[in-house]
């Protein structure tokens with residue numbers, strides 16, 4: 001069946017900061033014990049101060065029906081941070097992960113990536129990680145940090161983050 | 167198991183590598199995207215915890231003590247999925263410059279006046295027929311530094327989710343007959359067949375006598391459908 005023609009995407013632009021962020025946006029789960037922070041970087045390794053990072057994840061039991069969502073604009077150094085809980089494995093056999101969308105000035109269509117956790121035994125059997133070339137898989141695994149986990153998103157360059165065609 | 171989304175029609179979206187829009191140069195991935203077919207997480211529906219939509223959130227002219235300067239307009243239309251099904255209860259978020267082409271954000275240094283009666287942020291939920299409606303003023307064009315004499319055509323930014331993270335859409339609505347459209351590399355990044363789908367129509371039905379001109383703009387998001395994979399995708 002031919003579909004209704006889709007509306008094209010356009011960049012979020014430079015000036016969404018007074019509109020899209022909302023109080024509590026970076027708090028996916030109130031009082032959550034997991035802090036996930038990082039930076040968005042461009043192809044020159046410079047911070048992207050006008051990106052907007054959104055996450056969607058399962059709850060601790062791996063259920064997605066509560067739609068756990070967070071939204072965080074990047075700061076001048078490109079930094080973002082979420083407060084959440086560690087998700088459980090989802091029904092499709094995926095290891096614990098967060099789905100991530102990156103919007104930015106200069107990005108005409110947002111990008112999808114995922115955050116996985118280091119040292120997680122289920123990673124070895126994850127069907128999504130299995131599709132990623134060995135050399136690039138590490139870009140999807142967060143690093144342990146003093147205050148939780150760190151996940152940098154490199155839009156381009158030698159350590160370019162793996163992005164998905166969802 | 168989550169309902170898959172149709173995968174056809176996505177060539178409506180611009181190529182992320184669009185040299186005429188200079189900021190794309192260092193901000194688009196150069197490695198191929200990894201196909202992710204019918205993932206549970208990305209097909210789940212996000213819950214935006216921004217609080218309930220207030221009665222005046224859809225009226226950008228009624229959020230301050232007085233009315234803003236500019237041409238009062240009604241912007242309305244339907245939110246549909248790619249099968250033509252209206253999407254009810256959809257959160258629609260909009261933001262825009264004021265009538266002079268200035269955003270109420272500190273980083274906007276354009277030498278045009280701020281309007282104390284205009285912030286330029288609105289939200290609403292679509293009704294049972296998928297209809298959204300905003301009251302606002304027509305945003306002015308504004309200059310940017312992409313190239314010599316670069317001016318963005320008048321536009322309103324729109325943000326929507328559809329039924330899933332994977333149907334997320336951020337886009338811009340343009341106005342019919344705007345002479346700046348052919349010169350705008352952002353708008354022109356979309357292929358010619360799809361470009362006009364971002365341009366609203368003047369609409370007499372949405373126009374309110376003695377009060378506001380009306381514009382109509384329908385928005386189509388990815389909808390559910392069998393996982394028909396595009397040629398060459400695997």
Ligand SMILES: [Fe+2]
Nearest residue numbers: 013318321323
């Ligand atoms: Fe804009």
